[in-house]
Amino acid sequence: MKKMFGACLIGAALGLTALSGAAHAKTGATLAITLEPPHLDPTAGAPAAIDEIVYANVFEGLTRIDSQGLVKPGLAERWVIENDGLTYRFILREGVTFHDGATLEASDVKFSFERAVAEASENAQKGLFSAIDSVEAPDDRTVILKLNRKEGLLLWNLGWGDAVIVDPASAETNKTNPVGTGPFKFEDWARGDSIKLVRNPGYWGKASSLERVTFKVIDDAAAQVAALLAGDVDAIPNIGAPETVAQFEADPRFAVLKGTTEGETILSMNHRRPLLQDVRVRKAIQHAIDRKAIVDGAMFGFGTPIGSHFAPHSPAYTDLTGVTPYDPAKAKALLQEAGVAEGTKLVLKLPPPTYARRGGEIVAAQLAEVGFEVEQIPVDWGQWVSEVFKGEHDFDLTIVSHTEPLDIGIYARDEYYFGYENPAFKELMAKIDGVSDPAQRNTLYKEAQRILADDAVNGFLFQLAKVAVIRKELKGLWTNAPIQANDLTAARWE
């Protein structure tokens, strides 16, 4: 009797598991993310981890960037460009409400943009708004932007996560309780574990077919793989262990999406160091580096070698990998010419991602070949930001991937972390800002890439690939990452 009772219990438990498994498969999705965001307000911080949760899911802008990197209408259903490109008139969608019930009005747009550029603003991309002179809201559904110069990329800029529209009533608490207009509402954040979003029943557009989305923080690549295999997560949108991809490709339960990101992975050089101010030394470093060996050895072949700071899939890209090809003999000659002694020490600080830690081991070995003595120092992200990116800029070399789209402008910034100062480059960037003709812009971008390559500003390594491993039945996730996002608007189980 007891035995039978036990058997029944087990049977019931199994049945329940099966049921919950099926229910889980139909209505929710869990994604593994590597980094936990510091907070959830995309308009108040640079970390990609924020946008990778809230962009397009919780928050929306006037325009949006789609999976192909094209600008699409967002909260603005249409717009008119007047006055020779100096006035943009946006018409907002009707019936858009924030998650707290407030109706979206033109004054909210005015508030959001003025908040973004305000003195006290923490917005990480104020440059996106630099062409905007004034924001007017003549009626509830019309927004007029007056520009101080022509800005060819304005519509694209407004599609960034840093330019999303927030509700004045909740703007101050978006860091912990984000309130937007998107298809998902924020539900819960268990620090160190997961962030949950739930479907927004009042969404203006096509409602998501997922009832709930969970972003699970798993910082270890091996643990992510184990979680996916165990069914704890349904997708790893950006796999940290490229060596495991072959195994998933052979597994019929999973689909592998191989795409690109906007991440130029570079060996940044600290131009504040006298040694690295010498262009011959920087060129020698670039000549010493075998990009293909890094892509193969560190990323198992995922990634495209680059010769300057630009994404290869962009129409404005020009292949400059030939400017300073792998040539250790030439590197040695340049170092001798510059009077750099054999055994000169360089400090290479490496943040946690695979591309940096593994790439660092290969770069160090390659630089040793031409006579440098490289000390590798593994650092965590907090240390990297406080020691390398900000503060004293205490590093000679570091490896990092710049994942913002079209970010060649960082080389024109004053006091940026690698400390490159070139008035001619700054002038060129200012010129590009005023050009709206795409063909002309592309020509100028090519010129800019050439300057950086000729100057060997940094060691240009490779374009970071985006490799996602997803349960086969889960469709609608992005293959490429034209902007930092895990847009789940179109995600569905089939």
Next chain:
Amino acid sequence: MKARVPQLWIGGALTGVILLAAILSLFWTPYGIDQQSIADRLQGPSAGHWLGTDMFGRDILSRILGGAGTALTVGLAAIALGLAGGLPLGLAAAMNRDGPADMLIARGADLIFAFPALLSAVLIAAVHGPGAINVVVAVGIFNIAVFARVVRGAALSVMARPFLRAALAMGRPWPSVAVKHLLPNIAGVIAVQATIQFAVAILAEAGLSYLGLGVKPPNPSWGKMLADAQTLLYVDPRQAIFPGLAILWAVLGLNLLGDGLRDFLDPRLRKIRAV
């Protein structure tokens, strides 16, 4: 005698091999310890690479040998630090039995035991950054407490014996008695403890390097090799097997050697054998 304490000989042989490997690695390894060849990565064992190559195409045998060097260096340094502090403290405590110095040393040891060595090492690494020195300092300080206690206990039992009292009664000064009569009689106990602490230090080094807080790349470490192998488990399990075996070999060898030494040096057991 061989048959009576087989652990001693097995442990000694295992440890001897590691010791030889470590010494060998200082002068010669089949390939450079950090010599990469991306094109030859993740190869299986072959005539060219006896244990295969890792993900950067480095020779695994060379790195295992180099890892033995790292493990032994860290272990020896931690033992040396522990003895340098623990031996005088332990002797001082024994001679000042139940006095203020004894109390102070005993409570100090309690304090150190309250922090597991591995956690202290993580703490030091957080302040000082990763490096082999963290392991040495953390395990070394832990060892000071271990040796102080062991030395105190052993010294007290020896001090109660007549020959030592006689030496003192003859008017020999304390330091001379300690060196001439006390130390030789507690050396065995210290040796046993040292081999066991050696194994602890090797495990701590491997553990911290596994977490990325131990030796800095490109220096070889068995623990770091294990960490690198983790995501490759499904692709190439050999990557984890060889460093894992090396750790097993070293720790098993040292523990057997410690066990064997204890049995061999234990006077009670010796008496039984003599009968």
